Structures are given as structure tokens and as C-alpha cells.
Amino acid sequence: MVLSLEHVDLERGGRAVLRDVTISAAAGSITALLGPSGAGKSSVLRCLVRLEEPHAGRVLVDGADVRSLDPCGLRRRVGLVAQAPVMLPGDVRANLTYAAEDLSEAQVRAALDQAELAQAFLARPAAELSGGERARVAIARALVRGPEALLFDEPTAALDPARAAAIAELIRRLAAVGLTIVVTAHDVALVQRLADRAVLLVDGAVVSAGAPAEVVAGWEAEPAWR
């Protein structure tokens, strides 16, 4: 699935959050959105699943304007893994199937496998999970409907380096099976290790886009952005 924003302007409370943003993420690739806090990275993800409506421009999923798609159908095809995933009371199974009683056992087990969690986790109380395990449950939850793309908001921000590396490898494997991935990050090491392409956003505008090493070098050369 190809995800794109074309000349998107987004405002909140009369303030410009995204300014003429054009981004395209190729099928089966990993695109990293890099930039300072408040640059608009999460807002790009929110536009892609239509949690935000741009004031100008278009958001396209495989060439179709998201406004022409049923929002529930869109969110089945494009999964969002939030920055601080909320675990609901109950066990991991309940966390995977809430508001989705029609899911089959096979779908639940496949999502757990893809998130590289043992099936025994299904019966574990979600409240008892470690940070890394929660991250994987959140990924399984986003995978359970068989999406074509996954959006990650700072997937490794709360994890220690070893767990962060493991989640980065998992994201790589998901792209390798064809999922289109867009990930927001502050962490330049993660961007370089993970992404096929990087986009630097500053104050709501795209400042540079291209090979991760080049985009990161531009970011590091400008201390005011960090």
C-alpha cells in the first residue's frame, strides 16, 4: 500500500500544525519522520488514519482520497500503534479482541505470532506486562485485522536500548512481509538503523527528505532543531 500526503495544511486552534506537507511512503518500505518535539510528526500519522482533517491538500491510500473511504475500513487497512499504548483491564486476549468479537481464534493467534509473542501471553493480565511486552501487545492489536500499513508513533521511546533494538527488528520484519511502515522518531540511531527513507519535519514543514544518513546529517548540523 502506498501512503501519501499531498500539499497538506493542517491547523489547530487557528495555528498551523502542518504546512504544505507532501510525503509518500512506498509499499513495503519504512519511512521515518524525524523532527523536534511539536514539529507535527504525530499529526502526519493522524491525518493518514483520518483522525485529523487537513484544511487543504489530500491524503491518499493507494491513490484513493481517505475522505472517500469508510473510516472503519480505512483503520482496518492502516493500523496505528500509539506512543503510549493503553492496556485495558483484563488479559492480553481481551486487549486484542475488544470491540472486535467477530475476530477468529486464527486471527488472534496470527497477530500474536507476527508480534513475536508466545501464545501463552493470551492469558496473561495486561497490567503485569513489561514495557517491551506491552509494546508487542500494542503491535499485535494493530495487526489483528490484517492491515496493509502500520504507523508507529515513537515505538521505542519508552524502552531500554536492547528492547528498542528488538522492536526495531520486529518492525523491519513486518516491512519485509510487505507492510508499509511509517514511524515517528527523535532517535537518529533508530532512524538510521530502521528506515529506508527519512523525512525531516520542522515547525510543520518538510525540510528535507531522502536517504536516512543524509537527512540525519542535515538535522545534526542544525543544533537549533534539537
Ligand SMILES: Nc1ncnc2c1ncn2[C@@H]1O[C@H](COP(=O)(O)OP(=O)(O)OP(=O)(O)O)[C@@H](O)[C@H]1O
Ligand atoms: N489536541 C491538540 N490540540 C491542540 N494542539 C495540539 C494538539 N495535539 C498537538 N497539538 C499541537 O500540534 C503541534 C504538532 O504536534 P504533534 O504531536 O504532531 O508533534 P510531534 O512532532 O509529533 O511532537 P512529539 O515529538 O512531541 O510527539 C504541536 O504544536 C502541538 O502542541
